[in-house]
Amino acid sequence: MTNDITGIHHTGILTRDLDGLERAYLSLGFTLSPRSRHLLAARPGEAPVPGCTANRCALFGGSYIELLGIVDESAPDPWHTRAMADAYEGFRLLNLDTRDAGATDRRLTDAGLRTTGVLDLERDVATEEGPRTVRARAVHIDPRSTPEGYLGIAQHLTRRYVHQPRHLRHANGAHGLGDVLIVADDPEFGAITDRYAGILRSAPRREGAVTVLDATAARLRFVRASDREEVLPGEPAPAASYLAAMTVLVDDAERARGIAEGNGVPTRPAGDGFFVSARYAYGAGLFFTPAPRPGAA
Numbered sequence: 001m002t003n004d005i006t007g008i009h010h011t012g013i014l015t016r017d018l019d020g021l022e023r024a025y026l027s028l029g030f031t032l033s034p035r036s037r038h039l040l041a042a043r044p045g046e047a048p049v050p051g052c053t054a055n056r057c058a059l060f061g062g063s064y065i066e067l068l069g070i071v072d073e074s075a076p077d078p079w080h081t082r083a084m085a086d087a088y089e090g091f092r093l094l095n096l097d098t099r100d101a102g103a104t105d106r107r108l109t110d111a112g113l114r115t116t117g118v119l120d121l122e123r124d125v126a127t128e129e130g131p132r133t134v135r136a137r138a139v140h141i142d143p144r145s146t147p148e149g150y151l152g153i154a155q156h157l158t159r160r161y162v163h164q165p166r167h168l169r170h171a172n173g174a175h176g177l178g179d180v181l182i183v184a185d186d187p188e189f190g191a192i193t194d195r196y197a198g199i200l201r202s203a204p205r206r207e208g209a210v211t212v213l214d215a216t217a218a219r220l221r222f223v224r225a226s227d228r229e230e231v232l233p234g235e236p237a238p239a240a241s242y243l244a245a246m247t248v249l250v251d252d253a254e255r256a257r258g259i260a261e262g263n264g265v266p267t268r269p270a271g272d273g274f275f276v277s278a279r280y281a282y283g284a285g286l287f288f289t290p291a292p293r294p295g296a297a
Contacts, residue, residue, distance in 0.1 A: 004104045005096050005200060007216050008177050009154040010057070010064045011246050012093025013284050014085055018069025021282045022056055025067060028276065028286070029172025029259035030058040032067065033164070036123045036134070042078035044117035052077045055123075059167045063177040065246070066093065079119075079140070084150060090283020091243040093150050094180055096199070096215075101137040101155040108153075111198055114142035125161055132161045148182050148192055149243040172259050173251035175293050179219035181210075181231070181247075181285070185240035189224050192241065196220055235278055235285055245278070245285030253290040 015021045022032060035056050039048035052075040058065040070085055077083075084092055098104045101118045108115055121136045135157040143150050156162065168175075184192040193211055197204055200220070202213045209227040213220045223231050225240065232244060250256045253273035260267055260276060267274040273289040 004098050004100050004107065005153065005215075006099060007097050008063045008180065009095040009097035009152075009156075010066050010093075011091065011177065011180060011243075011284070012066040012068050012095070012150075013090060013282050014068045014070075014081065014092045015089045015282055016070045016085055018054065018056070018067065018071060021067045021069060024265075024280065024282055025058060025065070027260070027263035027265055028281070029170060029256060029263075030065075030174060031167055031170045032056040032058060033162075033167045034126055036125050037071070039122040039124075040076075040078045041120040042076075044119060046120075048120050048122045049076055049078065051075055051079065051081075053079075053081050057162070057167075058170070058174065059163050060174060060176045061163050061168050063097070064162070065177070065248075068093070088238045088283075090238055090278065091149070091246070091285075092283075093152070094243055095138070095152040095154040098139075098153045098155050101139050101153060104153045104155075105139045108139070108141070108199065113195075113199075114145060116140040116142075127161055127164060128166065132158070134158050134161045145195075146192075147188060147239070148184060148241040172248075172256035172288070174248050174256070174288075175251065176249040176291070178247035178249045178287075178289055178291065179221050180243065181221045181223065181245040181287075183225055183228050183232070183237065183242055183244045184222055185225050188241055189222070193222050196222075232285060236283075238283065243284075245275075245287060247287040247289050249291040250288050251290070251293070253288055256288050 037054045038051045040051040041048045054071045056067045137155045139153040141151040209230045211222045257274045276286040278285045
């Protein structure tokens with residue numbers, strides 16, 4: 001892993017039904033941050049303006065799951081979210097974490113990737129000290145070169161306002177994202193895995209049908225579309241290549257499974273944990289896997 005990219009910043013699930021998405025993830029035992037409206041910049045150096053989206057987040061202290069909703073169709077859309085939803089809703093966003101968005105942008109453009117440059121994002125949030133403004137910097141990779149989803153690199157400027165301790169305690173015991181699983185169309189598989197290997201400067205390795213890239217704080221996994229049924233049996237395929245699933249690390253998988261099933265969410269066994277289909281999680285397959293908290297004895 002490079003010094004400028006440190007892991008998964010967040011994953012994003014996009015919908016025009018934010019109310020329903022919120023209910024689905026509350027039923028899985030996640031605590032969600034309060035709804036927050038986005039202020040977005042269209043180009044580097046421009047001031048952010050109120051956009052058409054808002055979010056709630058399942059926060060883990062390092063990474064998080066963003067529940068992203070289009071809440072005002074008439075508002076500006078500088079990050080082209082409506083076009084993304086028009087193609088299909090679901091697990092559409094993957095943002096890697098960086099300590100320096102500018103340095104990462106320079107490295108990626110020097111490597112031949114087309115980016116937006118560094119964009120500014122703001123959103124107002126409630127804290128225990130009163131209202132505060134979350135600020136971040138983001139670099140978006142040209143989506144025409146990432147058929148699997150919308151890829152970005154993000155840098156927190158006010159991490160403490162995002163990962164507030166009061167939002168980090170989840171009934172299901174969730175405390176992090178373990179990996180993201182990407183399905184790649186067979187003809188595009190090599191190009192997709194090579195691109196991520198270059199971004200992460202990580203050598204790929206095989207685990208059965210899955211190719212793995214290890215990151216500092218998480219992993220990316222890739223499976224050919226022709227092998228998808230081995231890993232995601234019976235799951236919907238919204239595109240030829242797509243962001244398919246993520247792994248949520250929990251303290252006790254049986255407790256987490258009991259919460260989901262007690263709220264009427266079907267599950268199936270998966271390794272030492274369980275799986276919730278994308279059909280019940282707004283387009284994102286969810287693996288729940290037991291793992292100790294970092295630093296736990």
